[in-house]
Amino acid sequence: MTLNVSVIGTSYLGATHAAGMAEFGHQVVGIDIDEDKVKILNAGQSHIFEVGLEPLLEKHTSTGRLRFTTDYSEIADWADVHFLALGTPSQKSGAADLGQLYSAIESLAPLLTKPCLVVGKSTVPVGTALELEKRIRELAPAGDAIEVAWNPEFLREAYAVEDTLHPDRLVFGTHSQHALDVLAEIYALPISDRTPVVRCDIATAELIKVAANSFLATKISFINAMAQMCQAAGGDVTLLADAIGFDKRIGREFLNAGLGFGGGCLPKDIAALAYRADELGVNVLSEFIHAVEAINDGQRSEIADLAIEQAGGDVTGKRIAVLGAAFKPGTDDTRNSPALTVADRLHAHGADVRIYDPEARLPPREGFTQVASVEQAMLGAEVVLHLTEWPEFRQLDPEKYSPLVKSKVMIDARLKLDASTWRGAGWKVVQIGRAA
Numbered sequence: 001m002t003l004n005v006s007v008i009g010t011s012y013l014g015a016t017h018a019a020g021m022a023e024f025g026h027q028v029v030g031i032d033i034d035e036d037k038v039k040i041l042n043a044g045q046s047h048i049f050e051v052g053l054e055p056l057l058e059k060h061t062s063t064g065r066l067r068f069t070t071d072y073s074e075i076a077d078w079a080d081v082h083f084l085a086l087g088t089p090s091q092k093s094g095a096a097d098l099g100q101l102y103s104a105i106e107s108l109a110p111l112l113t114k115p116c117l118v119v120g121k122s123t124v125p126v127g128t129a130l131e132l133e134k135r136i137r138e139l140a141p142a143g144d145a146i147e148v149a150w151n152p153e154f155l156r157e158a159y160a161v162e163d164t165l166h167p168d169r170l171v172f173g174t175h176s177q178h179a180l181d182v183l184a185e186i187y188a189l190p191i192s193d194r195t196p197v198v199r200c201d202i203a204t205a206e207l208i209k210v211a212a213n214s215f216l217a218t219k220i221s222f223i224n225a226m227a228q229m230c231q232a233a234g235g236d237v238t239l240l241a242d243a244i245g246f247d248k249r250i251g252r253e254f255l256n257a258g259l260g261f262g263g264g265c266l267p268k269d270i271a272a273l274a275y276r277a278d279e280l281g282v283n284v285l286s287e288f289i290h291a292v293e294a295i296n297d298g299q300r301s302e303i304a305d306l307a308i309e310q311a312g313g314d315v316t317g318k319r320i321a322v323l324g325a326a327f328k329p330g331t332d333d334t335r336n337s338p339a340l341t342v343a344d345r346l347h348a349h350g351a352d353v354r355i356y357d358p359e360a361r362l363p364p365r366e367g368f369t370q371v372a373s374v375e376q377a378m379l380g381a382e383v384v385l386h387l388t389e390w391p392e393f394r395q396l397d398p399e400k401y402s403p404l405v406k407s408k409v410m411i412d413a414r415l416k417l418d419a420s421t422w423r424g425a426g427w428k429v430v431q432i433g434r435a436a
C-alpha cells in the first residue's frame with residue numbers, strides 16, 4: 001500500500017532515504033531548514049556526490065512522487081509516517097549532540113493533530129527514542145496517539161543508494177504491534193523476502209546501530225595493531241588479513257590495514273557509545289572503545305612521523321605531495337578524514353603540502369594547497385603520501401612521475417599500491433606492516 005511519508009533532514013541519510021522511499025512506491029516529502037538544499041533537491045539534483053542518487057531524485061521529483069519543502073505545516077498531518085533523518089554530531093565530550101533532533105520535534109509536534117508514527121533513523125544514544133516520544137506527546141495536540149519507533153540505517157557513503165534499496169537487514173524497534181505493522185508495510189513490497197528483519201524493542205534497535213559501527217571500527221583497529229606487529233616482526237599484514245578472512249567466522253571485509261577509519265559516522269558513533277556506556281556505568285565497554293580509538297589515532301600520527309623521517313627529520317619548507325583528501329574513496333566527504341589529519345600535521349611542522357583528490361573540494365584553508373592533478377601534487381615533492389585509496393591511484397605509472405619529484409619516496413599508507421612496480425622504477429616504497 002502506498003503511504004504518505006515525510007523524511008525530516010536531507011543530508012546523506014535523509015536525501016537517500018527520501019529517494020529510496022519514493023522508489024519503493026510511497027508518496028514522499030523531504031523537509032529541511034536549508035532552503036538551498038531544498039531548491040537543489042526539488043530540481044532533481046543532488047547536493048552530495050553519491051553514485052546513483054541523482055537519477056533517483058530526478059526520476060521521482062519529475063513525477064511528483066517526491067518533493068522537498070521547508071514548511072512543516074505541509075507534512076505534519078499529511079504524513080502517515082515521519083522519518084527522522086537528522087545529524088547527531090559529536091560534542092567536545094564525545095556525547096552525541098541531539099540538538100537537531102529536538103529542534104525538528106519542536107517544529108513538528110505542535111502541528112500533529114492526528115495519530116501517526118514517528119520513526120527514528122538517526123544514530124542516537126540508547127534511551128533517546130523514548131525521551132523524544134515523551135516530548136512529542138507533550139507538544140502534540142494528538143498526544144498519546146503519536147508513537148515513536150526506531151529503524152536504524154546502515155548505509156555506507158559511496159554505496160548509499162545500493163544499501164538503501166538492498167539492505168543487508170532491517171531492524172524494527174517498536175513498542176506496539178501497530179508500529180510493527182506500519183514498518184512492515186513500508187518495506188513490504190520492494191524488499192526481497194530474503195532480507196532478514198530483526199524485530200525488537202526500541203533500546204535494542206538503538207544499540208544495534210552503534211554496536212555495528214563499533215564492531216567495524218574494532219576490526220579496523222585490530223588489523224592495524226596487527227600491522228604494527230607485522231612491521232616489528234617482518235610479516236605481511238595483507239596476506240595475514242587474507243588468510244584469517246577465509247575463516248567465515250572472521251570474514252575479510254574491514255580488515256584493510258592502513259590509515260584507519262574516519263568520516264562522519266564511525267568516529268563520532270563510537271565516541272558517543274563510550275560516553276553513554278560511562279553514563280550507564282558500563283566502563284568495560286568505554287575502555288574497550290577507547291583502546292580502539294587510541295590505535296586509530298596512532299595510525300595518523302605514525303604516518304605523519306614517517307613522512308618527516310623520510311624527509312630527513314625535518315619537513316620545514318619542503319614540498320610534500322598528498323594523494324587523497326576524502327575520508328575514503330568514492331565520496332567527496334572530508335569529515336574527520338585521516339588524510340587531512342596527516343596533511344594538517346605536516347603543515348604544522350612547516351611542510352609545503354600539495355594535495356590532490358579526484359572529488360573532494362577543500363574550502364580554502366591555510367596550510368596546504370589543493371591542486372588539480374597528480375602531476376601538480378608531485379612536482380618538486382620530497383615525499384609522496386598515498387592517503388586515500390582511490391582506484392585511479394593504483395593505475396599511476398611511476399615512470400611518468402619520476403622526473404617530477406625531488407626524491408622518489410612513496411609512503412603508501414593504505415597498502416594498496418603495487419610496490420614492486422614502483423620499486424622497479426627506482427622508488428622507495430614504505431608500507432607499514434608489509435614486508436619490503
Ligand code: UGA
Nearest residue numbers: 153154155156157220254255256260261262263265327328
Ligand atoms: C559507516 C558504516 O559502514 C555504515 O554501515 C553506517 O551506516 C555508516 O557508517 C553510518 O553510521 O551512517 P561510512 O561512514 O560510509 O559507513 O564509511 P565506511 O565504509 O564504514 O568506512 C569508514 C572508514 O573506515 C573509512 O575511513 C575507511 O577508509 C576505513 N576503513 C574501512 C579502513 O580503514 N579499513 C577497512 O578495512 C575498511
